Amino acid sequence: MIKFLFSLCVFSFILMSCSSKDDKFCHCLELGKKLNNLSTQALQRGVDEKTAAEIKKLAIQQKQECKDYTAKNGDELMKLQESCEK
Secondary structure, eight states: OHHHHHHHHHHHHHHHHHOOOOHHHHHHHHHHHHHHHHHHHHHHHOOOHHHHHHHHHHHHHHHHHTGGGTTSOHHHHHHHHHHHHO
């Protein structure tokens, strides 16, 4: 029984190691979605000071946290995006 559990843990670790999912990029995608949604709402309802501040804060956060991906080409970004959707 212990050998089975150990084997299962090792196998699970190997599977997780082989995953090409980039959690940082997936977080960047989420930030982008939040920023888009907030901007869309602001355009539909009008922008007040609170919403403008939230948009600005989120835009700065996204720019800082996603700067590693600005130099990647479209194919690389598509592959990263696909891995986030799995």
